Amino acid sequence: MTYLHNIGSYFLMIAEMFRKPTKWSVMKQLILKDIDDLIIGSLGIIAFISFFVGGVITIQTALNIDSPLIPKYLVGFATRQSIVLEFAPTFTSIIMAGKVGSFITSSIGTMRVTEQIDALEVMGINSLNYLVFPKTVALMLYPFAIAIGMFLGILGGMAACMFGGYSTLADYITGIQTDFEVFHVIYSFIKTFVFAFVLATIPSFHGYYMKGGALEVGEASTTSFVWTAVAIILLNYVLTDMMLG
Amino acid sequence: MIEVTDLHKSFNGVEVLKGISTTFEKGKTNLIIGQSGSGKTVFLKCLLGLFDYELGTISYEGRIFSQLTEDDKRNLRAEIGMVFQGSALFDSMTIAENVMFPLRMFTKQSKSEMQDRVDFVLKRVNLDDAHKKMPSEASGGMQKRVAIARAIVNNPKYLFCDEPNSGLDPKTAIVIDNLIKEITEEYQITTVINSHDMNSVMEIGEKIVFLKDGLKAWEGSKKTIFKTDNKVVTDFVYSSNLFKKVRKMYLEENS
Numbered sequence: 001m002t003y004l005h006n007i008g009s010y011f012l013m014i015a016e017m018f019r020k021p022t023k024w025s026v027m028k029q030l031i032l033k034d035i036d037d038l039i040i041g042s043l044g045i046i047a048f049i050s051f052f053v054g055g056v057i058t059i060q061t062a063l064n065i066d067s068p069l070i071p072k073y074l075v076g077f078a079t080r081q082s083i084v085l086e087f088a089p090t091f092t093s094i095i096m097a098g099k100v101g102s103f104i105t106s107s108i109g110t111m112r113v114t115e116q117i118d119a120l121e122v123m124g125i126n127s128l129n130y131l132v133f134p135k136t137v138a139l140m141l142y143p144f145a146i147a148i149g150m151f152l153g154i155l156g157g158m159a160a161c162m163f164g165g166y167s168t169l170a171d172y173i174t175g176i177q178t179d180f181e182v183f184h185v186i187y188s189f190i191k192t193f194v195f196a197f198v199l200a201t202i203p204s205f206h207g208y209y210m211k212g213g214a215l216e217v218g219e220a221s222t223t224s225f226v227w228t229a230v231a232i233i234l235l236n237y238v239l240t241d242m243m244l245g
Numbered sequence: 246m247i248e249v250t251d252l253h254k255s256f257n258g259v260e261v262l263k264g265i266s267t268t269f270e271k272g273k274t275n276l277i278i279g280q281s282g283s284g285k286t287v288f289l290k291c292l293l294g295l296f297d298y299e300l301g302t303i304s305y306e307g308r309i310f311s312q313l314t315e316d317d318k319r320n321l322r323a324e325i326g327m328v329f330q331g332s333a334l335f336d337s338m339t340i341a342e343n344v345m346f347p348l349r350m351f352t353k354q355s356k357s358e359m360q361d362r363v364d365f366v367l368k369r370v371n372l373d374d375a376h377k378k379m380p381s382e383a384s385g386g387m388q389k390r391v392a393i394a395r396a397i398v399n400n401p402k403y404l405f406c407d408e409p410n411s412g413l414d415p416k417t418a419i420v421i422d423n424l425i426k427e428i429t430e431e432y433q434i435t436t437v438i439n440s441h442d443m444n445s446v447m448e449i450g451e452k453i454v455f456l457k458d459g460l461k462a463w464e465g466s467k468k469t470i471f472k473t474d475n476k477v478v479t480d481f482v483y484s485s486n487l488f489k490k491v492r493k494m495y496l497e498e499n500s
Contacts, residue, residue, distance in 0.1 A: 019315075020315075020316070020319060022350070023350060025349070026349055026350060114331055114333055114336075115329045115330070115331055115333040116333050116334075116335055116336070118295055118327075118329065118333065119327065119329060121294075121295060121322070122293050122294075122295065122322055122325055122405075123322060123323065123327075123346075123350065124318075124319035124320065124321070124325075124351075125319075126319070
């Protein structure tokens with residue numbers, strides 16, 4: 001029953017988020033601040049992880065298809081497919097559930113604990129619109145961060161090939177161009193948009209409706225990470241089945 | 246004026262407010278006092294519309310809160326200033342930005358007009374040189390004064406304060422009390438203060454509502470509270486020997 005109640009409350013929160021919008025001049029600044037906090041602030045970790053995971057995928061693929069019957073360009077092909085289809089949109093989003101999600105839950109949760117949300121409500125401000133809407137809009141730029149992650153992942157694979165000698169640069173470039181389907185990138189970005197919405201709203205829900213003190217803020221951050229990750233994994237399956245199945 | 250009639254509020258079947266009726270007058274500092282768990286905070290949150298209640302009415306100048314649309318409730322709340330127990334200043338904003346916040350949200354003033362108003366209210370609460378400080382850099386007393394400045398910056402008709410003196414030293418507490426009283430008289434605001442600080446009761450209690458176990462046990466003022474023989478009130482207000490002596494002296498002088 002608690003799960004159903006929470007799911008219902010989550011959708012009511014989303015509906016309430018769009019009611020009584022905050023003044024645009026204020027909202028604009030909130031969105032820009034959240035873009036800085038959530039997107040720009042995450043680029044470093046996304047770039048770092050993507051580059052090195054791209055390299056690891058390349059090394060593991062090369063080592064596992066070490067057969068004279070399999071063409072070397074498949075290393076590049078497998079790296080591209082892995083990064084574009086799964087690693088960049090899905091696994092980066094799970095990592096972001098830890099970074100961005102915890103930040104959102106703890107910042108909103110702290111505002112709840114210190115009565116800052118009550119202060120907004122007492123002033124007649126729609127606190128959900130004020131707090132959650134700008135984060136949701138800011139995270140709609142998340143696909144750009146993922147695009148950078150895709151590029152750097154493939155670049156990381158290329159670097160591994162060049163410096164590790166797992167395949168030639170020419171083979172790798174041939175591989176990443178082989179059987180390229182634009183729809184795979186579109187599929188990946190559609191997933192990313194959905195995950196971005198989940199990344200903004202589920203942590204906000206856990207922060208906004210938390211009760212208690214500082215200890216509960218920590219608990220809410222952990223719970224929010226778990227449920228954001230679960231939602232991303234489930235939605236990944238559903239969307240993949242719908243679009244590629 | 247705020248009129249409360251027969252207010253009932255329960256949590257999970259436990260009745261916390263059991264039919265409270267009272268009025269809070271304009272231009273006066275109205276105090277709600279009582280022991281911890283007596284229902285003071287719940288009562289205040291019902292007045293503010295942060296809690297729904299099962300029965301009764303709360304009327305702001307004839308506007309019955311429960312009958313207002315969501316938009317009208319939000320418009321009414323724009324007329325309310327609130328000083329929270331922990332000040333509830335926005336961590337990410339400077340002190341000046343905190344005070345300017347209601348102006349940015351609800352007025353169409355230019356930046357220079359807003360800045361002038363912020364300068365004025367910060368000066369009013371004796372914080373002329375704290376504009377660029379972050380709330381975390383301010384002391385408890387300063388934070389309370391910023392909260393008061395933020396609450397009055399938009400010329401509210403109603404000012405609510407939840408334990409404005411909690412965590413403050415006696416000297417700063419008196420400064421805050423006097424500031425609230427001065428502002429209430431100066432701007433003719435209806436001020437409701439939730440407190441269990443007996444100094445506040447004696448200093449600024451122009452109207453006092455005493456709650457016990459969710460019921461209004463007594464109602465009066467700082468003058469009548471000395472004379473009352475209501476045992477529930479005297480047990481609470483004169484629980485310390487100092488206040489017992491003060492009361493005795495007062496009664497002897499005025500007998």
